[in-house]
Amino acid sequence: xPCGPVDAMNPIxxxxxxxxxxxxxxxxxxxxxxxxxxxxxxxxxxxxxxQYRTKDEVEEYKKIDPITQILDVIKEKEYATxxxxxxxxxxxxxxxxxxxxxxxxxxxxEPQQMYDMVYEQEDYPFxx
Numbered sequence: 001x002p003c004g005p006v007d008a009m010n011p012i013x014x015x016x017x018x019x020x021x022x023x024x025x026x027x028x029x030x031x032x033x034x035x036x037x038x039x040x041x042x043x044x045x046x047x048x049x050x051q052y053r054t055k056d057e058v059e060e061y062k063k064i065d066p067i068t069q070i071l072d073v074i075k076e077k078e079y080a081t082x083x084x085x086x087x088x089x090x091x092x093x094x095x096x097x098x099x100x101x102x103x104x105x106x107x108x109x110e111p112q113q114m115y116d117m118v119y120e121q122e123d124y125p126f127x128x
Contacts, residue, residue: 003033011066011073038066 002024006017014036021032039061043050050058062068074080080088 001031001033003035005035005037008036008038009061009064009066011070014066 004017007013017034021034024030024032041058041062042048071085074085075082
């Protein structure tokens with residue numbers, strides 16, 4: 001199976017790699033494994049002091065943020081107006097808030113559900 005890393009901080013490279021993988025699959029040449037390499041701006045958790053990197057490093061990566069890059073292209077090519085972009089951002093924030101509320105209002109799943117679709121074998125020996 002073809003595989004390889006993709007600079008996921010570059011939206012154009014991501015689109016090209018995905019397009020190539022899609023074309024390959026549609027030709028009947030099978031799947032492609034793409035390793036999307038990206039950068040996380042925040043720590044692993046709220047207690048992560050991020051002593052393994054500098055603030056300057058994080059700021060440098062923020063300069064090449066994929067969302068900012070795409071917004072720049074959209075504005076430069078006039079694919080959308082500032083008002084349209086603001087409307088999309090407002091809609092996305094509302095949808096995220098709705099999803100958060102749904103998650104908060106939903107009951108916890110039954111513990112057994114943790115094993116559903118993880119183990120295909122019905123009589124898995126390590127689960128009582």
